[in-house]
Amino acid sequence: MFDFEKGPIKLILGGKYPHCHTVFVDDQKSALIDAASKEDTLRALDQRNPVKILLVSHGHEDHIMYNYLFPQAAFWVPEADAHVFLSINNLLGCYSPTDEERAQWKHLLLEQCHYEVRKADRLLKDGDMLEFGRTRCLVIHTPGHTPGHCAFHFPEEKVLFLADMDLVKGGPYYGDVASSIEQTLDSLLRLAAIDVEVYLTSHGRGIHDGDPDQIHRFAAHIQKRENALLEFLAQGPKTLEEVTQKGIIYGPPRVVAGWDLSISERSMMSKHLKRLEKQCRVTLEAGRYEFLE
Numbered sequence: 315m316f317d318f319e320k321g322p323i324k325l326i327l328g329g330k331y332p333h334c335h336t337v338f339v340d341d342q343k344s345a346l347i348d349a350a351s352k353e354d355t356l357r358a359l360d361q362r363n364p365v366k367i368l369l370v371s372h373g374h375e376d377h378i379m380y381n382y383l384f385p386q387a388a389f390w391v392p393e394a395d396a397h398v399f400l401s402i403n404n405l406l407g408c409y410s411p412t413d414e415e416r417a418q419w420k421h422l423l424l425e426q427c428h429y430e431v432r433k434a435d436r437l438l439k440d441g442d443m444l445e446f447g448r449t450r451c452l453v454i455h456t457p458g459h460t461p462g463h464c465a466f467h468f469p470e471e472k473v474l475f476l477a478d479m480d481l482v483k484g485g486p487y488y489g490d491v492a493s494s495i496e497q498t499l500d501s502l503l504r505l506a507a508i509d510v511e512v513y514l515t516s517h518g519r520g521i522h523d524g525d526p527d528q529i530h531r532f533a534a535h536i537q538k539r540e541n542a543l544l545e546f547l548a549q550g551p552k553t554l555e556e557v558t559q560k561g562i563i564y565g566p567p568r569v570v571a572g573w574d575l576s577i578s579e580r581s582m583m584s585k586h587l588k589r590l591e592k593q594c595r596v597t598l599e600a601g602r603y604e605f606l607e
């Protein structure tokens with residue numbers, strides 16, 4: 315039933331987007347974090363020990379698929395992402411899609427991710443100590459991926475759930491309108507400083523040794539992307555579209571399970587370009603980004 319167990323902390327691997335892995339806290343007040351893994355397993359868990367608390371690590375569509383199975387559970391969400399659960403337009407607003415993209419997104423959110431409006435029963439903040447019976451969990455607010463993104467630290471079990479700071483080979487995502495490269499870097503540094511035995515993540519392998527070098531390697535993708543971008547611009551001035559088509563992050567434009575990766579590529583590259591402009595390493599002249607020696 316579980317792919318990982320350490321005391322009351324269990325993980326159910328959930329497969330690819332728009333699924334994610336689910337953390338189950340098997341205690342008096344049983345809890346799920348990110349119920350988007352396996353429907354059958356989640357239903358069986360609920361029958362054995364009804365789920366009392368349903369948490370989400372942040373307001374993204376690939377962490378909510380089976381929330382509707384637990385209408386009786388208290389719903390706890392990170393404060394800065396709570397608006398995403400109050401209106402589908404708020405979630406769409408995270409990505410600022412064109413009208414055409416908007417229709418595709420809506421379809422994905424409703425049909426595949428089972429998006430539903432749900433008011434939070436508790437807003438999670440940095441430093442909150444959550445109690446599920448004997449199990450305690452510290453909320454670590456780690457913005458960057460989204461403004462509200464949270465990690466969950468189980469100090470007694472020495473387990474840290476990194477959620478979408480997910481250690482995948484491709485590196486971190488910061489493509490939402492409100493995502494931030496600087497905050498992602500700061501959050502990763504903060505997580506790397508927490509001493510645990512195991513990292514759990516929402517995507518990819520899901521279960522990792524608690525070796526902070528893995529977090530540092532994951533963070534290093536950000537600098538590698540920026541270096542590749544500077545190299546590309548050194549060949550001559552480029553428009554944002556040309557930079558997007560180059561596919562430095564996700565490779566050639568493609569769609570994965572309804573998610574058009576070129577939208578994320580454009581948004582993330584645009585954040586890198588703004589950062590480089592601020593550092594006076596790049597300038598925008600007549601719609602083209604130019605590398606300044």
Ligand SMILES: [Zn+2]
Pocket residue numbers: 372374459478
């Ligand atoms: Zn996410």
